[in-house]
Amino acid sequence: MTKKTNDISISGFHKISEIIKTVFTYIILVFVALLVIVPIVWIVGSSFNSSSSLMSASAIPENPTIVHYKELFGETKFAFWYFNTLKIAVINMIISVILTMLSSYVFSRFSFKGKKLGLLSIMVLQMFPGFMGMMAVYxxxxxxxxLNTHFGLILTYAAGQIPYNIWLVKGYMGNIPRSLDEAAKLDGAGSVRIFVTIILPLTKPIITFVALSQFMAPWMDFIFPRMILSSDTKKTLAIGLYDMISSDTNNNFTMFAAGAVLVAVPITILYVCLQKYLIQGIMAGANKA
Amino acid sequence: MADVKRKNPAAAGGLSAVIWGAGQFYNGQRLKAVILFVCQICFVIISPHLFQGVKGLITLGEVERVTKGRKVIEQGDNSILLMIMGLTWLFIMLVFLTVYFGQIMDAVKLARQFNQAHFLPEGREWLKRVSHKGFPYAVLAPTICLVLLFVVVPIIFGFLIAFTNYSVPNYVPPKHLVDWVGFTNFQDMFKLPMWNDTFWGVAVWTIIWAVLSTLTCFFGGLMMAILINSKCVKFKKFWRTIYILPWAIPGMISLLIFRNMFNGQFGAINVFLRSHGMISQNIQWLSDPTLAKIVILVVNFWLGFPYFMALMSGVMTSISQEVVEAARIDGANPKQEFRHITLPLVLYTTAPLLIMSFANNFNNFNTIYFLTDGNPINPTYKYAGSTDILITWIYKLTKDNGQYNMASVMSILVFMVIASISTANFLRTKSFKEEDMMG
Structure with a gap:
């Protein structure tokens, strides 16, 4: 008898501690969620504020207005910046993916003189931070x-990431069994056909990762566009937005907020939708690093 | 005719050493010989440039610009261009040298081969073989050119600048010539008190910053991943999507937003605290050196924990159910299951990322530059502010102050740190032990 009551009291105690744990967990979850969301709500709210100064920017505007969005397109070259960034991102993505895929395929599946030297150089080069050659690139x-052309910037981006990307993709391709290639070879398929029909479909996750990270880079990079691009109509968004609020007068703040919202919304959606590939790519990189 | 059937390898090699392709011609490979000869003609045509280029790299120019008032009388040499062009020509020369020695060895080798097989591929047959063998090179060619020009030459240039006096105000081409100065800059960096103090001050903060920013994000991410994945939490996907937002929003934009929120005069945080009577005076979040550093770390936590949370959450959900079942059958309770299966697996798979993240934070330009610009100003530092880390200091030295040589010295030091971390990380990964690494 005593044993049974003991059991009940233990499970009762267990239940209470479980409830406390659950409540505690939810408190932390909600608290962190608030910390994450408050700045976001604040900036979205600010972009609809009627006054333009930072001082009066509030999360819940009294007289919401879209005037700052209109200003953005009327008074600044925001539309140009947006289009420039999109263009640079897309072209950079295409060039990088093509060069990376072809080179990784060759490094992964062919033996040729100088291959070891090539791989070793790639490994060393991917350690260098991109800024190191800044002056020379200029x-x-x-x-x-x-200078002051988008093509120059694209070349800089594409070339700078190639060593790391090749390293990553070559490692990924190494995990695709060679027996697949050999079977295809027996069926009379050439190198190009093997690449297109076997290697490409199987490396889709890592291609997506490379494509996505190359697409993202121009939206956030500051150093290179600042150095290479000088005219207002050629700027990218990063430079345009930074200049809007780095000047001493803080009167552009709400306009910056509107611009930030317009940039952040599509990028954020893209990230959240494709996070699966990002995580896969990062883990592949970690285990091959 | 015995002598027709035999080729002398030494003769073939000797011929090729004088005239490119001559040995191949002697071996009977006419098409190859013609192609190599064309290479030699190209080499002869560009050789003046080659030697000029390499000479420029060594002297860095000899003629100083002469001006009279505002008029330029004599253009003079531009040392920096000479250096970059010199490096590029040096690489082109290397290519030609490789071809030159390659064709000599090829002539010798094929003469021997001829003596054994009495046959060498020629004409179409040869072209077919070469195109097969040359496939990898043809595919790699554009990549190699791009990487050489935009990565390798700039990096070597960046290194070499550390050994010159290229700096504002007295040594800026095209107005002045730049000279090699050996290790003077390194000596200045560690002997001149102004440079030395700044270097150590900035370096110590860089290390503290890199360690703390990595650890806070790593363990913060771990905690959130554990919380989300604990059994009592409903709507896991919903929570995960919220927490992932700081990772998904372009970092630069979030940082600029925080810079404004923490603005000492008009920032939303001070306005909020004041209107609720929690403070009577504005807090100078970003103008007080210590407070600014704390703010940077806090903001970086906001930006950085979702990355680790997402990765660790991914690992946790992918842990094979078989392992968990087996543990349960062996009588493991949830706590033991977590401590002995989940946690070790998560830590094991994310440890390389911890190291990579440290290296990234060491060079985290964006967080510092967009949040504080490296400010507040530190009067005891040379060209650096209190929150500057090495990378932002290098950027300021280059961009704002024209101290290219000192920036380059620092780049080399930073590179050495990053390279040793990467190498250590690389050595401990499995892929190094796999024979496929270089295979």
């Missing part, structure tokens, strides 16, 4: 008459 672009 001068080289100047020599090629590519």
């Amino acid at each position: 001068n080289i672009l100047a020599q090629m008459n590519l």
Whole structure:
């Protein structure tokens, strides 16, 4: 008898502690969620404020207005910046994916003289932070008459990430069994056909990762566009938005908020939808690093 | 005719050493010989440029610009261009040298091969073989050119600048010439008190920053992942999507938003605290050195924990159910299951990311530059503010102050840190032990 009551009291105690744990967990979850959301709500709210100063910017505007969105397109070159960034992002993505895929395929599946040297150089090069060659890139672009052109910026982006991307994708391809290639070869398929019909479909997750990260880079990068692009109509969003609020007068704040919302919304949606691929890519990189 | 059937390898090699392709011609490979000869003609045509280029790299220019008032009388040499062009020519020269020695060895090798097989591929047959063998090179060519020009040459240039006096105000091309100065800059960095103090001050903060920012995000992410994945939580996907937002929003935008929220005069945080009577005076979030550092770490936590949370959550949901079942059958309670299966697995798979994240934070330009610009100003520092880390200091030295040589010295030091971390990380990963690594 005593044993049974003991059991009941233990499970009762267990239940209470379980409830306390659940409540506690939810308190933390809600608290952190608030911390995450408050700045976001604040900036979205600010963009609809009627006054334009930082001082009076509030999360819940009294007289909501879309005037700042209109200003953004009327008074600044925001539309240009947006289009420029999109263009640079797309072209950079295409060039990077093509070069990375082809080079990784060759490094993964062919043996040729200089391969070891090539792989070793890639490994060393991917350790260098991109800014290290800043001055030289500037001068080289100047020599090629590519300063203040988007093409110059695209080349810089694409080239800079190639070593890391090849390293990543080559590692991923290494996990695709060679027996698949050999079977296809026996069926008379050439290198190009093997690449298109076997390697490409199987590397889709890592291609998506490379494509996505190359697409994202121009939206946030500051150093290179600042250095390469000088005219107002050629700027990218990062430069445009930064200049809007880095000046001493804080009167552009709400306009910046409107711009931030317009940039952040599509990028955020893209990220959330494709997070699966991002996580896969990062883990692949970690285990091959 | 015995002598027709035999080729002398030494003769073939010797011929090729004088005239490119001559040995191949002697071996009977006419098409190859013609192609190699064309290469030699190209080499002869561009050789003046090659030697000029390499000479420029060594001297960094000899003729100083002469001006009279505002008029430029004599253009003079531009040391920096000479250096970059010199490096590029050096690589082109390397290519030609490889071809040159390659064709000599090829002539010798094929002469021997001929003596054994009495046959060498020629004409179409040869072209077919070459195109097969050359496939990898043809595919890699555009990548190699792009990487050489935009990555390798700039990096070497960046290194070399550390050994010159390229700096504002007295040594800026095209107005002045730049010279090699050996290790003077390194000595200045560690001997001149102004440079030395700044370097150590900034370096110590960089390390503290990198360690704390990585650890806070790592364990914060771990905690959130554990909470979301605990059994009592409903709507896991909903919570995860909320917490992922800081990772998904472009970092630069969030940072600029926080910069404004923490603005000492008009920022939303001060306005909020004041209107609720919690403070009577504005808090100078970003103008007080210590407070600014704390704010940076807090904001970075906001930005950074979702990354680890997402990854760890992914690992937790992918833990094989078989392992968990087996543990349960062995009588493991949920606590033991967590401590002995989930946690070790999560830590094991994310440990490399911890190291990579440390390396990234070490060079986290965006967080510092967009939040504080490296400010507040520190009067005892040379060209650096109180919250500057090495990378933002390098950026300021280059962009705002024209101290290119000192920036380059620092880049080399930063590179050494990052490279040793990456190498250590690489050595401990499994892929290194796999023979496929280089295979």
